Structures are given as C-alpha cells and as structure tokens.
Amino acid sequence: MSAAEYCVILFDSVSSTLLAEKFLKKAAILHKVIPVPRHISSDCGVCIRFSPDLRDRVEQALTGSVEFREICTL
Amino acid sequence: MNRTVYLDNAATSWPKPSSTIEAMVEFNRSIGANPGRSGHARSVDAGRTLIDAREAVAGLFGASNMLGVIFTKNVTEALNIVISGLLNDGGHAVTTSMEHNSVMRPLNAARARGADFSVAPCSRRGELDPRDIASIIMPDTRLIVMTHASNVTGTIMPVAEVASIARERGIPLCVDAAQTAGVIPIDVGAMDIGFLAFTGHKSLFGPQGTGGLVLGKGYERMIEPLMYGGTGSRSEFEVQPDFLPDKFESGTPNTIGIAGLGAGIAFIGQTGMDAIRTHEKKLTARLLDGLGSIEGVRIYGPCDPERQTAVVSLTLQGMSSSELALALDEDYGIMARSGLHCAPSAHRTIGTFPEGTLRLSPGYFTTREDIEHTVEAIAALAVRKKSGAKT
Missing domain, CATH: 3.90.1150.10 (Aspartate Aminotransferase, domain 1)
Known part of the structure; x- marks a missing residue:
C-alpha cells in the first residue's frame, strides 16, 4: 500500500460488507474491514479498505455478486 | 424409574449436538459484541457470525442470495411477516385445513382487518389434493400459505405440486417448513418458493429463539416489515432502509442463538x-x-x-x-x-x-x-x- 493512500469500498449494509469480504477472501485479495471514515459518510457501519492497485481486482471480484455503493480513494 | x-x-x-452448544459458549466467551453496530474487531466478528449463518441457511435451502435470508425469533414471526405483509389492506389468501395456529391466527387477524381466506379441506389422514388448492383461488388471491408437513400427523404435503399451481397463476407461495427444514430437502430455487418460513430449534438443531424467512428474488418488495428500527445502516435517515436483510431485521438480533443455529446446520451437513x-x-x-x-x-x-x-x-x-x-x-x-x-x-x-x-x-x-x-x-x-x- 502506498504511503497515506488507500481505497475504501462502501456498501448499503454491514451484511453486504461482510458478504463482500467472503468474495475478497475467496479471491485472495488483501483487505481490511474498518469503520466507515466519518468524513466520507455519516453511516455508523463498516467498509472495506484495500490498496489502490487492487481496485480492478476488487471490482472484478464483486461485480454481479455484491452490490456496492461507491469506491473512494483517500 | x-x-x-x-x-x-x-x-x-x-x-442438541455439542457443537451447537459450543458455538454459543464460544460466541459469548470470545465475541459477545453487537453485530454491525460498531466498527471494532469483535463487532465485525459478531457480524461474521450472522453472515456465516446466512450462508449456511441459503446453502441448505438452495437460495441463491444469502442476503435474502432474514433471521427472526421463530417460524411464527416469519409467517406473520408474510401474512400480515401481503394482506395488510385486504385481499385473499388460500391455505389448507392442516395448518398450525401460526398460520391460522395471522390469517384470522387479517380477516378482522378486511382481508379474507379460504381453506382447502384435507383427508382424515391429513392429505391434501393440490386440485383443492387450485379450485379455491380467487381473482384477488394474493398468497398461498401452507405447511410442508403437519405437526399433528407428520403428513408430508405436496408442496411441489402446489408450487406449480402458484407459478401458473402468478400467486406467491409461502411454505411453513417448521417440521421439515433439516430433515426433508427443500430447494426454494427449483421449487419456486417465494417465501420459506423456518424455525431453528427443531430439525435444524439450533436453540430456541432462532428462525427465519428465506425470500425469493424481488419478493421483499411485496411486503412491509412487522417491525421498524435500528439496523446499523443508513443511520442518518429516520426511515427504514429498503434493502435486505436490513428491511426486516430491526434491533439487535439473537446473535448467540444464530451462532448455535449455524453450528446446527453444519451438523446436518456433516451427518447427512x-x-x-x-x-x-x-x-x-x-x-x-x-x-x-x-x-x-x-x-x-x-x-x-x-x-x-x-x-x-x-x-x-x-x-x-x-x-x-x-x-x-x-x-x-x-x-x-x-x-x-x-x-x-x-x-x-x-x-x-x-x-x-x-x-x-x-x-x-x-x-x-x-x-x-x-x-x-x-x-x-x-x-x-x-x-x-x-x-
């Protein structure tokens, strides 16, 4: 992961987030479930953080399997 | 003696299988947090307990979308969500004479609010002729609700045949699988069951206080929840989210029980x-x-x-x-x-x-x-x- 930059992917619900985690684990994509950063959403839930260079793989792993709201680069 | x-x-x-009890002890001992309400490690682990159990339920019943697995406290709550949801402003339902009060009482409550229902008679052995379901369907029938097996006689009902009638007539089918889930195969996809209500504490080897509803694709849009409240999602809005499973799961769930239910279903997988x-x-x-x-x-x-x-x-x-x-x-x-x-x-x-x-x-x-x-x-x-x- 490059210094001070990472991506987070946001979902509608915690269930969707943890469902996505299952797909990322299956695809062996390095990630971490973290609380949603307050400055990008007022949601009290969780999101998934990953390195920006994995963005395509993450999208590929989830497309058609889990709906996500957005991917933010921070 | x-x-x-x-x-x-x-x-x-x-x-119960010892694995059911151990899973519940382990949840309380090592996780114990509120699922999906906070971002810390044990809250996420509690959330994983739920999603793993949803995956187990979806796998058991052939459901393609594990987020369409709604946890409730028992099959009765699941049946109430469907019956009250579909008959909230009138309409007509069809059922059989072998039903439990978990179906009959919500139907009668709906009748008191202006809906109506008809009952297909069964034989003295508790058997249903599917044609007797077809013959009582009315133009405003919104739901066919029936048990998969009688809790009184054990009679296994012709759910697949009724499902094909329901499909032909374009009417949602709700199956009460209280007596069969875990012991008789059910495939909601192949049988086209829009609503499958199940309980955890019988043949799924889970504890009391667990059960749920498996929703077919799009069926969630037909019904409103019985309960509204916090879901840990979209907290900035004071109206209920419309996505699954949150639409139907308000308030802190019985995560410890669901941990046991997940282990119970795994026991079925191991035993066969x-x-x-x-x-x-x-x-x-x-x-x-x-x-x-x-x-x-x-x-x-x-x-x-x-x-x-x-x-x-x-x-x-x-x-x-x-x-x-x-x-x-x-x-x-x-x-x-x-x-x-x-x-x-x-x-x-x-x-x-x-x-x-x-x-x-x-x-x-x-x-x-x-x-x-x-x-x-x-x-x-x-x-x-x-x-x-x-x-």
Missing part, C-alpha cells in the same frame, strides 16, 4: 440429511408397527414412514391424551405432548377435536431402545386401563 425418553422433538429437538431422515424413518416405522398391534390404540395420519415426518399421533381407548401423557411421564419417564398441538383445524380434519391426541415425535438422537421402551409402556398402560376398567 431413572430412564428418560424425550419424544417431543416436533416441538423442540433435544438434545439422508442419514438423519433414514434413522427417523426407521424409528417411525417401528413406532407405527409396535403401536399398531396394541389393542385400543388408534393411530392417525398416513401410517407410512415414507409419507410422514417422525411424528406419530395416537389415542388410547378409555384414556384421555393428557392422562396418557401424564402416565408416560410419571411412570415411564417418557416425555411427549398431548392435546391439540396448537393446530385445532388439523385435529378437526382428522376427527380428534377437541379431545386431541398424544403425539410421539422422535428425533435424530432417539434410539431404537427408546422406541421399544415407549411401545412397551403404552402396551402396559393399555392393559392396565383395560383391567382397571373392569373393576
């Missing part, structure tokens, strides 16, 4: 549903055979292990079902359930209302010796009653 025999598995299965069903069929066959030769005993239902779950309802001449249950419990340590089994309509159908029956319901952990002990006990009580009646 130190021996005890538990024959009330149709109410709640007992004992076929092996469970085969064992229960053997026990049922022996019960039917042994009881059938006792003078004064009358058995209700199909009397065929292939066409019923492990439920045997009987009466003994000259003795009420409650007297019989008490004598079995006090004198022989045999625990069974007497009366109407919350299913007065089913008892009317088989001709045992209002007296009811004694229901013996073995489970996977019941042994052949337990069944022999039970048959001997009822034979002895029959002799005792007969000789007692002469004096």
Whole structure:
C-alpha cells in the first residue's frame, strides 16, 4: 500500500460488507474491514479498505455478486 | 424409574449436538459484541457470525442470495411477516385445513382487518389434493400459505405440486417448513418458493429463539416489515432502509442463538440429511408397527414412514391424551405432548377435536431402545386401563 493512500469500498449494509469480504477472501485479495471514515459518510457501519492497485481486482471480484455503493480513494 | 425418553422433538429437538452448544459458549466467551453496530474487531466478528449463518441457511435451502435470508425469533414471526405483509389492506389468501395456529391466527387477524381466506379441506389422514388448492383461488388471491408437513400427523404435503399451481397463476407461495427444514430437502430455487418460513430449534438443531424467512428474488418488495428500527445502516435517515436483510431485521438480533443455529446446520451437513431422515424413518416405522398391534390404540395420519415426518399421533381407548401423557411421564419417564398441538383445524380434519391426541415425535438422537421402551409402556398402560376398567 502506498504511503497515506488507500481505497475504501462502501456498501448499503454491514451484511453486504461482510458478504463482500467472503468474495475478497475467496479471491485472495488483501483487505481490511474498518469503520466507515466519518468524513466520507455519516453511516455508523463498516467498509472495506484495500490498496489502490487492487481496485480492478476488487471490482472484478464483486461485480454481479455484491452490490456496492461507491469506491473512494483517500 | 431413572430412564428418560424425550419424544417431543416436533416441538423442540433435544438434545442438541455439542457443537451447537459450543458455538454459543464460544460466541459469548470470545465475541459477545453487537453485530454491525460498531466498527471494532469483535463487532465485525459478531457480524461474521450472522453472515456465516446466512450462508449456511441459503446453502441448505438452495437460495441463491444469502442476503435474502432474514433471521427472526421463530417460524411464527416469519409467517406473520408474510401474512400480515401481503394482506395488510385486504385481499385473499388460500391455505389448507392442516395448518398450525401460526398460520391460522395471522390469517384470522387479517380477516378482522378486511382481508379474507379460504381453506382447502384435507383427508382424515391429513392429505391434501393440490386440485383443492387450485379450485379455491380467487381473482384477488394474493398468497398461498401452507405447511410442508403437519405437526399433528407428520403428513408430508405436496408442496411441489402446489408450487406449480402458484407459478401458473402468478400467486406467491409461502411454505411453513417448521417440521421439515433439516430433515426433508427443500430447494426454494427449483421449487419456486417465494417465501420459506423456518424455525431453528427443531430439525435444524439450533436453540430456541432462532428462525427465519428465506425470500425469493424481488419478493421483499411485496411486503412491509412487522417491525421498524435500528439496523446499523443508513443511520442518518429516520426511515427504514429498503434493502435486505436490513428491511426486516430491526434491533439487535439473537446473535448467540444464530451462532448455535449455524453450528446446527453444519451438523446436518456433516451427518447427512439422508442419514438423519433414514434413522427417523426407521424409528417411525417401528413406532407405527409396535403401536399398531396394541389393542385400543388408534393411530392417525398416513401410517407410512415414507409419507410422514417422525411424528406419530395416537389415542388410547378409555384414556384421555393428557392422562396418557401424564402416565408416560410419571411412570415411564417418557416425555411427549398431548392435546391439540396448537393446530385445532388439523385435529378437526382428522376427527380428534377437541379431545386431541398424544403425539410421539422422535428425533435424530432417539434410539431404537427408546422406541421399544415407549411401545412397551403404552402396551402396559393399555392393559392396565383395560383391567382397571373392569373393576
């Protein structure tokens, strides 16, 4: 992961987030479930953080399997 | 008499696999947090407990979307969500005469609010002719709701045939799988079941307080929730989210129970549903055979292990079902359930209302010796009653 930059992917619900985690684990994509950063959403839930260079793989792993709201680069 | 025999598995299965109990202890000991309400490690682990159980339920019932698995406290709550949801402002439903009050009472409550329903009559063995469902469908029928197997006689209902009628007529089908989930295969995708209501504490080997609803694709849009509240999602909005499972899961769930339910379903996977069903069929066959030769005993239902779950309802001449249950419990340590089994309509159908029956319901952990002990006990009580009646 490059210094001070990472991506987070946001979902509608915690269930969707943890469902996505299952797909990322299956695809062996390095990630971490973290609380949603307050400055990008007022949601009290969780999101998934990953390195920006994995963005395509993450999208590929989830497309058609889990709906996500957005991917933010921070 | 130190021996005890538990024959009330149709109410709640007992004992549970040790893995069910261990999963619950482990949840409380090592996780214990609120699922999905906070971002910390143990909250996320609690959330994983739920999603793993959703995956197990979806896998068991052939559901393609695990987020369409809604957890409730039991099958009754799931049935209420569907019945109240579809009949909230009128309309008509179709059901069978073998239903439990978990279907009949919500239907009658809907009727009091202006909806209506029709009941397909079943035979004295509790069997349904699917054509009797087709013939009572009306232009405004919004729902067909029926049990997969009777809790009184064990009669397995022709759900696949009714599902094809429902599909042809474009009416949602809700199946009450309280007596069958975990012991008879159910594939919601292949059978086109829009709403599958199940309970965790019977043949899924979970604890009491667990159950749920498996929603077919798009079916969630037909109904409103029974309860509204916090979901841990979209917290900035004061209206209920419309996505699954949050739409129907407000408030902190029974995560510890669901941990046990997940382990219970895993136990079925390890043991094999076929092996469970085969064992229960053997026990049922022996019960039917042994009881059938006792003078004064009358058995209700199909009397065929292939066409019923492990439920045997009987009466003994000259003795009420409650007297019989008490004598079995006090004198022989045999625990069974007497009366109407919350299913007065089913008892009317088989001709045992209002007296009811004694229901013996073995489970996977019941042994052949337990069944022999039970048959001997009822034979002895029959002799005792007969000789007692002469004096």
